[in-house]
Amino acid sequence: xxxxxxxxxxxxxxxxxxxxxxxxxxxxxxxxxxxxxxxxxxxxxxxxxxxxxxxxxxxxxxxxxxxxxxxxxxxxxxxxxxxxxxxxxxxxxxxxxxxxxxxxxxxxxxxxxxxxxxxxx
Amino acid sequence: xxxxxxxxxxxxxxxxxxxxxxxxxxxxxxxxxxxxxxxxxxxxxxxxxxxxxxxxxxxxxxxxxxxxxxxxxxxxxxxxxxxxxxxxxxxxxxxxxxxxxxxxxxxxxxxxxxxxxxxxxxxxxxxxxxxxxxxxxxxxxxxxxxxxxxxxxxxxxxxxxxxxxxxxxxxxxxxxxxxxxxxxxxxxxxxxxxxxxxxxxxxxxxxxxxxxxxxxxxxxxxxxxxxxxxxxxxxxxxxxxxxxxxxxxxxxxxxxxxxxxxxxxxxxxxxxxxxxxxxxxxxxxxxxxxxxxxxxxxxxxxxxxxxxxxxxxxxxxxxxxxxxxxxxxxxxxxxxxxxxxxxxxxxxxxxxxxxxxxxxxxxxxxxxxxxxxxxxxxxxxxxxxxxxxxxxxxxxxxxxxxxxxxxxxxxxxxxxxxxxxxxxxxxxxxxxxxxxxxxxxxxxxxxxxxxxxxxxxxxxxxxxxxxxxxxxxxxxxxxxxxxxxxxxxxxxxxxxxxxxxxxxxxxxxxxxxxxxxxxxxxxxxxxxxxxxxxxxxxxxxxxxxxxxxxxxxxxxxxxxxxxxxxxxx
Numbered sequence: 001x002x003x004x005x006x007x008x009x010x011x012x013x014x015x016x017x018x019x020x021x022x023x024x025x026x027x028x029x030x031x032x033x034x035x036x037x038x039x040x041x042x043x044x045x046x047x048x049x050x051x052x053x054x055x056x057x058x059x060x061x062x063x064x065x066x067x068x069x070x071x072x073x074x075x076x077x078x079x080x081x082x083x084x085x086x087x088x089x090x091x092x093x094x095x096x097x098x099x100x101x102x103x104x105x106x107x108x109x110x111x112x113x114x115x116x117x118x119x120x121x
Numbered sequence: 122x123x124x125x126x127x128x129x130x131x132x133x134x135x136x137x138x139x140x141x142x143x144x145x146x147x148x149x150x151x152x153x154x155x156x157x158x159x160x161x162x163x164x165x166x167x168x169x170x171x172x173x174x175x176x177x178x179x180x181x182x183x184x185x186x187x188x189x190x191x192x193x194x195x196x197x198x199x200x201x202x203x204x205x206x207x208x209x210x211x212x213x214x215x216x217x218x219x220x221x222x223x224x225x226x227x228x229x230x231x232x233x234x235x236x237x238x239x240x241x242x243x244x245x246x247x248x249x250x251x252x253x254x255x256x257x258x259x260x261x262x263x264x265x266x267x268x269x270x271x272x273x274x275x276x277x278x279x280x281x282x283x284x285x286x287x288x289x290x291x292x293x294x295x296x297x298x299x300x301x302x303x304x305x306x307x308x309x310x311x312x313x314x315x316x317x318x319x320x321x322x323x324x325x326x327x328x329x330x331x332x333x334x335x336x337x338x339x340x341x342x343x344x345x346x347x348x349x350x351x352x353x354x355x356x357x358x359x360x361x362x363x364x365x366x367x368x369x370x371x372x373x374x375x376x377x378x379x380x381x382x383x384x385x386x387x388x389x390x391x392x393x394x395x396x397x398x399x400x401x402x403x404x405x406x407x408x409x410x411x412x413x414x415x416x417x418x419x420x421x422x423x424x425x426x427x428x429x430x431x432x433x434x435x436x437x438x439x440x441x442x443x444x445x446x447x448x449x450x451x452x453x454x455x456x457x458x459x460x461x462x463x464x465x466x467x468x469x470x471x472x473x474x475x476x477x478x479x480x481x482x483x484x485x486x487x488x489x490x491x492x493x494x495x496x497x498x499x500x501x502x503x504x505x506x507x508x509x510x511x512x513x514x515x516x517x518x519x520x521x522x523x524x525x526x527x528x529x530x531x532x533x534x535x536x537x538x539x540x541x542x543x544x545x546x547x548x549x550x551x552x553x554x555x556x557x558x559x560x561x562x563x564x565x566x567x568x569x570x571x572x573x574x575x576x577x578x579x580x581x582x583x584x585x586x587x588x589x590x591x592x593x594x595x596x597x598x599x600x601x602x603x604x605x606x607x608x609x610x611x612x613x614x615x616x617x618x619x620x621x622x623x624x625x626x627x628x629x630x631x632x633x634x635x636x637x638x639x640x641x642x643x644x645x646x647x648x649x650x651x652x653x654x655x656x657x658x659x660x661x662x663x664x665x666x667x668x669x670x671x672x673x674x675x676x677x678x679x680x681x682x683x684x685x686x687x688x689x690x
Binding site: 017044114 | 256261339441494537585587601609
């Protein structure tokens with residue numbers, strides 16, 4: 001959801017893709033963001049209406065699932081970011097003993113097939 | 122010969138004939154009929170054990186049909202069909218034969234009534250599947266395949282050892298529920314079987330073969346690989362070790378740790394491999410709890426998981442097929458080129474994230490409810506945390522970084538029609554099961570009355586997922602979400618891929634150096650000794666000198682004189 005790539009023409013896109021081009025616009029991104037907030041608020045409000053069937057006491061806390069989901073998501077991302085500091089290595093770290101730094105075409109992609117002279121699919 | 126033909130033999134026969142069908146279109150159609158034909162063999166069979174015979178005093182049963190084996194046989198057949206269809210364009214006979222043999226071996230193992238048959242098919246899955254990695258035909262794939270094969274074959278060898286010990290102890294080869302107990306000489310066999318299952322199931326610290334091997338296979342090979350091996354292990358654990366408490370904790374650990382690795386992994390096929398690990402954890406917890414509800418949950422989750430995981434692997438594979446990469450750092454904005462693939466990917470993502478009306482919701486709920494029913498609060502909590510983790514890497518990261526995010530300007534064609542059909546079938550099941558779960562529930566091993574769509578359940582799940590989605594949106598908005606880099610991340614396999622080899626190299630160098638030092642020292646000492654000997658015995662040495670005869674006579678006379686003198690003293 002970054003600024004649209006204006007260099008590329010949109011006319012050769014499929015009908016479905018053109019219907020989604022609006023997602024590239026900054027105002028649409030804002031719209032999605034505030035829409036998501038609205039959905040979350042609506043879901044949170046349901047907690048006042050329904051009587052929840054629960055297994056554990058902790059589930060009785062209002063908004064508990066929402067708060068939990070929000071916090072856990074953030075925590076997972078930040079912990080993973082922290083983990084990356086220790087475990088990130090260059091792509092060729094394992095050298096020729098791994099496929100990480102090999103051209104991915106060799107896994108049987110379209111360009112490999114066309115190099116072999118096989119027909120388009 | 123047999124009352125019923127084993128589906129595995131149909132696959133093996135099909136694999137044997139495949140290379141001889143020269144017309145490519147005809148070969149593909151022939152391959153597509155194999156899963157259908159094999160399925161028709163057991164579709165209408167009543168429960169019981171068929172193809173029973175005696176081999177060297179061992180009671181062998183190739184076809185045990187009950188609800189547990191049937192549902193795994195069914196989903197493996199569907200997965201085989203989808204895999205073959207997805208690989209319609211592949212002309213490599215090696216991959217085609219390997220796919221059929223691999224699927225057949227997995228189905229053969231599922232129907233095995235005895236441990237010997239299980240062992241044979243267990244090893245066959247390992248040997249057949251490695252060719253899907255080697256089919257890439259690069260040095261990296263060769264080494265990765267060797268690592269994969271060593272680990273998989275080790276699992277088989279440990280299984281064989283376990284079977285022999287078990288046979289010695291109990292005199293039975295039947296593959297039924299076993300009691301693990303605490304480790305002792307008497308039940309060493311059971312433990313060996315448990316560990317063999319654990320290796321294939323990618324238990325924590327035994328898991329690295331999965332993330333190592335699956336992204337190394339071919340575009341189509343990874344889709345095939347993702348369906349069988351680990352779910353065969355789930356079947357084996359569900360059959361052999363239901364209600365083993367240890368599995369609850371192993372499973373909980375499995376759900377949790379991969380979510381951190383998946384969040385920062387750049388290779389999307391490796392992200393999905395970590396995700397397999399996490400999903401297997403849910404199933405393992407279900408087996409550990411062992412109640413009918415939990416076991417139903419495990420089986421249902423395995424069924425749904427194969428479908429949505431195949432779907433995700435297929436969509437990432439289709440992107441890789443067209444763009445030539447599966448790395449998040451190189452992708453983005455592909456909704457402009459591959460919108461149908463995007464829709465299928467999102468269906469897979471919503472299924473794995475357990476959105477209501479998608480398959481993951483109706484299967485994962487069973488396991489979560491089973492954990493809560495047993496009062497397992499902490500396990501339940503871990504599963505909830507893991508569910509948010511799933512949303513993070515499989516639900517959001519994969520579709521977002523592939524089809525949206527930063528537009529890399531890649532403009533490619535939509536996925537080929539056969540790939541879209543294969544994805545469409547999987548997507549149909551993902552939604553179909555989510556909307557009408559009764560169809561799946563009716564096939565589960567136990568009769569349990571369970572209603573997944575209750576108001577509180579749906580609302581709770583939606584709150585959890587949407588607020589987590591909001592967290593993602595905020596992290597992106599404020600630039601806090603970790604960017605994707607071209608890199609690899611170390612995992613436990615660093616131990617045997619870097620540390621142990623460098624220790625061995627260090628030891629080898631040390632031994633070489635001490636050998637040189639010792640030989641140098643020994644040669645020096647030998648030289649010194651030879652110099653001394655030379656000094657005494659050499660041409661100029663005192664011992665080599667020539668003496669006149671007269672002096673010798675004089676010395677003899679002196680000696681005799683002394684002797685005479687001493688005699689008379």
